[in-house]
Amino acid sequence: MEMKKEQLDIIRDLLKRLKKLDGGFYAEKLRDFDADSLKTAKDFERLPFTNKEELRDAYPLGIAAVPEKEIVRIHSSSGTTGTPIIIPYTKKDVDDWALMFKRCYEMAHITDMDRIHVTPGYGLWTAGIGFQLGAELLGSMVIPMGPGNTDKQIKMMMDLQSTVLCATSSYALLLAEEIEKRGVKSKIHLTKGVIGSERWGDKMRRRIANELGVELYDIYGLTEIYGPGIGMSCAHECGMHYWDDYLYFEIIDPKTGETVPDGMAGELVITTLRKEGAPLIRYRTHDLTRIITGACACGSEFPRIDTLVGRTDDMVKVKGVNIYPGQIEDVLRGIDGVSSEYQVMIDHLNGKDIMTLFFETRQDAALKTVENDVKHTFKTQVGLSIVPKGVAIGELPRSEKKTKRIFDNRY
DSSP: OOOOHHHHHHHHHHHHHHHTSSSSHHHHHTTTOOGGGOOSHHHHTTSOOBOHHHHHHTTTTTTOOSOGGGEEEEEEOOOOSSSOOEEEEEHHHHHHHHHHHHHHHHHTTOOTTOEEEEOSOOTTSSHHHHHHHHHHHHTOEEEEOOSOOHHHHHHHHHHHTOOEEEEEHHHHHHHHHHHHHHTOGGGOOOOEEEEESSOOOHHHHHHHHHHHTOEEEEEEEETTBBEEEEEEEOTTOSSEEEOTTTEEEEEEOTTTOOBOOTTSOEEEEEEESSOOSSOOSSEEEEEEEOEEOSOOTTOOOSOEEOOOOEEGGGOEEETTEEEOHHHHHHHHHTSTTEEEEEEEEEEEETTEEEEEEEEEEOTTSOHHHHHHHHHHHHHHHHOOOOEEEEEETTOSOOOSSOOOOEEEOOO
16 A cells, blocks of 8 residues: 555654654664655665564553653553553543544444444453444443353343444354344344454354344454554445554565565554554554455545454464464355354374364254365365364354464474
8 A cells, every 4th residue: 555645744753753752662763763764655664663572572661652641541462471562542542542433333334323232341451442432432322241241241232222233253153142042033133243353254254144133344453553443344345444544554475574565465564643652663463464455335435454364473384384264264164064163273193293173063964074075175275184073063162252263282
């Protein structure tokens, strides 16, 4: 995506501000870079990347780019291992985030007459409060449930007549299955679902949409870059629009770090244009996607990235073959009788790596035939022989947050 002049001007001013800081993360990182030399996109690409490990090293508030009195809130990444990443926000950051999130709802034609049922977690995680901020700015009624207590979730959905469900794909599926199991679908008033936090395949999307009777929209974000709400799909389901007046997106080759042409898949790198508390320059997200070129049928002029394929750090290597979750979903999507849920176990037995793929199948499916189809298709499309194991729908774990699908037991 070609850098606009106004984006370049904003970044140049940002660099000047960061270089003036008395110590801190960017004062050292940008010490040898002359902000006035930033005249073209090629000049910008000389700037060093920022990565997650650097943010961890800056714990707790080394990343802060404003005086402490201007920090009104902190959030933290949802990772459960290692030093957490702490991101400080100014009041303007919070307001800007709410405005971007409001745009997301508007992209899905959600209005102030909707009742928005928020199930992602609150607290240090950005998800729940992000969904709430945008909905309140829009003027909608917010039902701030947070995660868990499925009995109460369904009761409140029925009693308060929630029209929009905000959830991870894993929890949306769990709710859909529970609503179907309890026979209360006729008492549910949902019309739309805004789903984020983890990638999800077409089969899972269709199951959730059909079982809940809703239109589904992908929302994108990460704690380091405000949180959810920096990108949103439209009704045409052709990628996610992102707000290029607040963010500059690049796609790079994850191995070389070189920028790739528009339309080519690679790793998403984000630069914040207006963030005050913790601006980020060329932040490597590890998310794999591509820039979608051309105009969108919805009429929005905001640019688009494609639905995420996976993450560079989600990849596992088995017998020399690189495997991403998106490839597994592509295999299962094309096989009749296979549902959306799967789990992978990778073990090292008798000197060999063995990958077992568990997947849920419909009750009426011929198990051996389906397993053979999965094994053959996986070998053909991915290039690896696996052990296929079909199980009944509902046997694999469901989660109120993100579902862990790949377990590497070799190490």
